[in-house]
Amino acid sequence: MNFASDNIVGASPPVLQALTQANVGAMAAYGGDEITRRVKARFNEIFEREVSVFLVTTGTAANALALSSAVPPYGLCVCHREAHVIDDECGAPEFFMHGAKLAGLPGVGAKLTAEGVSAYLRGLPRAVKQMPPKALSISQVSECGLVYDLGELKELGDLCREHGLAFHMDGARFANALVSLGCTPAEMTWKQGVDILSFGGTKNGCLMAEAIVVFRPELAESLDYRSKRAGQIVSKGRLISAQFEGYFAGDHWYENARHANRLAKLLSAGLSELPGVRLAWETQANEVFPIIPAAMDKALKEAGVLYHPWTELSLPAGETVGPNEALIRLVLSFATREEDVHRVLAIARSASSRQAAE
Numbered sequence: 099m100n101f102a103s104d105n106i107v108g109a110s111p112p113v114l115q116a117l118t119q120a121n122v123g124a125m126a127a128y129g130g131d132e133i134t135r136r137v138k139a140r141f142n143e144i145f146e147r148e149v150s151v152f153l154v155t156t157g158t159a160a161n162a163l164a165l166s167s168a169v170p171p172y173g174l175c176v177c178h179r180e181a182h183v184i185d186d187e188c189g190a191p192e193f194f195m196h197g198a199k200l201a202g203l204p205g206v207g208a209k210l211t212a213e214g215v216s217a218y219l220r221g222l223p224r225a226v227k228q229m230p231p232k233a234l235s236i237s238q239v240s241e242c243g244l245v246y247d248l249g250e251l252k253e254l255g256d257l258c259r260e261h262g263l264a265f266h267m268d269g270a271r272f273a274n275a276l277v278s279l280g281c282t283p284a285e286m287t288w289k290q291g292v293d294i295l296s297f298g299g300t301k302n303g304c305l306m307a308e309a310i311v312v313f314r315p316e317l318a319e320s321l322d323y324r325s326k327r328a329g330q331i332v333s334k335g336r337l338i339s340a341q342f343e344g345y346f347a348g349d350h351w352y353e354n355a356r357h358a359n360r361l362a363k364l365l366s367a368g369l370s371e372l373p374g375v376r377l378a379w380e381t382q383a384n385e386v387f388p389i390i391p392a393a394m395d396k397a398l399k400e401a402g403v404l405y406h407p408w409t410e411l412s413l414p415a416g417e418t419v420g421p422n423e424a425l426i427r428l429v430l431s432f433a434t435r436e437e438d439v440h441r442v443l444a445i446a447r448s449a450s451s452r453q454a455a456e
């Protein structure tokens with residue numbers, strides 16, 4: 099039973115079927131094919147306006163290239179200090195930004211607030227010696243499983259306008275956030291001021307397909323060249339596009355995300371009922387972050403349940419993890435089986451009753 103992440107599973111069947119179909123025959127290379135044309139048009143429909151789309155193979159590439167088009171080499175990009183871009187990409191954004199830096203700010207649940215960012219910006223010295231802020235990057239879903247609501251996004255979008263920052267959204271779990279909020283892709287992005295988006299497909303059913311979606315045309319100007327220089331213009335590009343075709347068909351991507359989010363709620367509700375268990379952050383998408391007794395942690399591990407310990411860095415004020423407790427992350431995917439969630443709950447319950455009996 100593997101709850102380590104949502105990329106520990108393969109691709110979902112409609113994505114594979116679309117790939118098999120796209121596999122037949124000869125088509126133009128490097129994205130000059132008919133499937134890529136159709137998929138780009140589909141992105142326009144999804145976002146209810148003309149967007150520029152660049153297909154890439156990893157979320158790291160999407161983030162690094164998106165930020166490189168938004169931040170000049172002497173600029174600063176503000177993000178949360180636990181953001182994937184600063185913490186988990188081996189410096190790729192800084193490498194592709196050619197000298198620009200990421201500035202990591204604190205914030206509960208790995209989220210930034212307009213107030214916090216504004217205070218940081220006000221406190222920045224403005225002199226030629228200092229790097230000027232040029233972009234803000236947020237993760238939607240955040241690294242602690244939280245979702246920015248539309249009001250929070252609008253506040254951040256307005257702040258970006260006020261300070262002349264490009265607003266980047268790392269949407270590795272875009273679909274999970276979308277079904278959590280029950281809004282449209284347009285409402286969750288450009289309508290709140292997002293300028294450039296890393297649109298994730300891999301975690302929610304694709305084999306390896308991510309897209310950079312650009313809402314501010316000037317940010318798209320250099321992206322083809324940047325992508326090529328990063329080795330991200332895939333020669334058999336139709337096989338990346340076909341994944342998105344299968345992913346979007348019949349709203350399959352929404353179904354996948356609904357499934358993962360529903361199971362996360364089920365797991366979260368079942369765990370939080372148990373004595374000694376509490377949630378570090380509310381379960382809003384497809385990740386569950388319980389603080390559990392050490393004995394339960396041991397029992398789950400002994401039963402072969404796989405998951406990661408998590409950092410306490412962004413806990414709410416006053417919350418701590420005791421010496422006999424563990425803060426863990428369990429991730430649910432489109433392919434997680436409901437019976438496995440019940441099995442984990444049964445193991446946790448029996449660990450809990452054993453502890454009560456001792």
Ligand SMILES: Cc1ncc(COP(=O)(O)O)c(C=O)c1O
Nearest residue numbers: 156157158159182237241268270
């Ligand atoms: C918030 C976030 N952004 C981006 C990514 C994409 O990273 P990768 O380069 O592994 O596709 C991930 C994957 O773990 C993620 O959690």
